[in-house]
Amino acid sequence: MPKIISGTEISKVMREEIVSRVSELSRKGITPGLGVILAGDNPASHIYVRMKEKACEAVGIYTAIQRFSADVSQKTVVDLVNKYNNDEKIHGILIQHPLPDGIDESYVFGQVDPVKDVDGFHPVNEGKLLIGEEGFVSCTPLGILEMLHRSGYSPEGKHVVIVGRSTIVGKPLAALLMQKNKRANATVTVCHSRTADLRAITRTADILVAAIGVPEFITADMVKAGVVVIDVGTNRVEDSTTEKGYRLVGDVKFDEVKEIAEAISPVPGGVGPMTITMLLHNTTLSAEKTAEKLQN
Ligand SMILES: NC(=O)c1ccc[n+]([C@@H]2O[C@H](COP(=O)([O-])OP(=O)(O)OC[C@H]3O[C@@H](n4cnc5c(N)ncnc54)[C@H](OP(=O)(O)O)[C@@H]3O)[C@@H](O)[C@H]2O)c1
Structure with missing residues (x-):
């Protein structure tokens, strides 16, 4: 029989590690925060966002979730991205893919501050990955x-x-x-x-x-x-x-x-399960970087 590489089991261990990291941050007065944008009525997207919300809650990550109908304008979405970019409580931003027709997804992803781009989809982070510099990886x-x-x-x-x-x-x-x-x-x-x-x-x-x-x-x-x-x-x-x-x-x-x-x-x-775990990891990492900056 082959060895089964269980994402469920590895995630369990990693999520326990993340709980400890979140407690360490809380001693420094920081709660990692994830700002989420969900637009449209794609059933799979709604399920994914609920799963991510539950996973954040379980490890102590704060979430702000904004759900829009499919006819939301691009400007409304971009305004919210900017609000999250400037919100000190938000360390990571997740824009659930796919955005509704009529919204230029790559433009919207490009508006996320790269230091909060915990999904690693910003061109700056994609470029950093290619040249081997530190940044968020998807x-x-x-x-x-x-x-x-x-x-x-x-x-x-x-x-x-x-x-x-x-x-x-x-x-x-x-x-x-x-x-x-x-x-x-x-x-x-x-x-x-x-x-x-x-x-x-x-x-x-x-x-x-x-x-x-x-x-x-x-x-x-x-x-x-x-x-x-x-x-x-x-x-x-x-x-x-x-x-x-x-x-x-x-x-x-x-x-x-x-x-x-x-x-x-x-x-x-x-x-x-590993994809969700890495979102928790990246959001916690972003909060840890904030804590480090505040200390220096
Ligand atoms: N578990 C997770 O967290 C997770 C995350 C992301 C994706 N997924 C799943 O992973 C799968 C792939 O997702 P994706 O977003 O990467 O898909 P995608 O954008 O559709 O890309 C599929 C890739 O497979 C190639 N391909 C398609 N038919 C092929 C064939 N007959 N022979 C060789 N290559 C072929 C395509 O080649 P061309 O480029 O030439 O078209 C393309 O590069 C999906 O089932 C998706 O649901 C899971």
């Missing part, structure tokens, strides 16, 4: 790195193949794994829908990350024996035997691939 790639480390699979010197080149997962993860430091130092290959002979490449991976958005796309014949697999995919597939009428599956055919992998992350219970 939560999903950061969570994947943490999962590898905490389960004993350092990417250093390994060939990591990432399938998927999105701005929120594939690209920042590649930049993170390429960093010249002990936590990274990987040799990285990034694949996408135009990659020729994908299977030949995925079969050379020591560590394979699937961020494709196609249910059970990675099959056993696409990996080598002993591979470590991180499955980012979160896909709903119809299932009339469940109460909700669907179930969640990853981008990896788990039952098949687990037979030959050294280690594998499940869906659900893998990358998903």
Whole structure:
């Protein structure tokens, strides 16, 4: 049986660590605060925001959540971003993606003060990641790195193949794994829908990350024996035997691939909980930086 890289278990440990960090901050008179903007009626976005709110509450992070209907103007959203930028109680800002049609999402993300950009989507933070400077890194790639480390699979010197080149997962993860430091130092290959002979490449991976958005796309014949697999995919597939009428599956055919992998992350219970945990981590980190500035 392979080792199961459980994001749920790693998150539990990390969230306990965050509780201690939040208590330490409270001794200095600071409560980490997250300002959230949710616009529109995308049901998944509402669920994600509720999950993030609950997670913040559980570790002692204060949240200010503003919900807008889908016809909110871009100016109203930007005004709120500026209000959060100038609010001392807010250390991190989360704008739930996607924003409604008619709002220029990249413009709005660009209005967040980079020092409060706990989602790591501001171009300044994306640029810093690329050149190896300290800044906020987006939560999903950061969570994947943490999962590898905490389960004993350092990417250093390994060939990591990432399938998927999105701005929120594939690209920042590649930049993170390429960093010249002990936590990274990987040799990285990034694949996408135009990659020729994908299977030949995925079969050379020591560590394979699937961020494709196609249910059970990675099959056993696409990996080598002993591979470590991180499955980012979160896909709903119809299932009339469940109460909700669907179930969640990853981008990896788990039952098949687990037979030959050294280690594998499940869906659900893998990358998903880690993404939220890293949001808590980044918000706490931002508050710690504020505390440090106040001390100096
Ligand atoms: N658990 C979490 O916290 C979390 C966070 C983020 C995303 N996700 C999940 O991760 C998955 C990917 O998300 P995303 O936002 O990165 O998706 P995305 O923006 O749609 O990107 C998908 C990537 O997969 C590539 N791709 C699609 N079909 C392919 C194929 N047949 N062969 C090779 N590559 C293929 C695409 O290639 P092209 O660039 O050529 O189109 C693209 O680069 C989704 O299931 C999403 O729900 C989970």
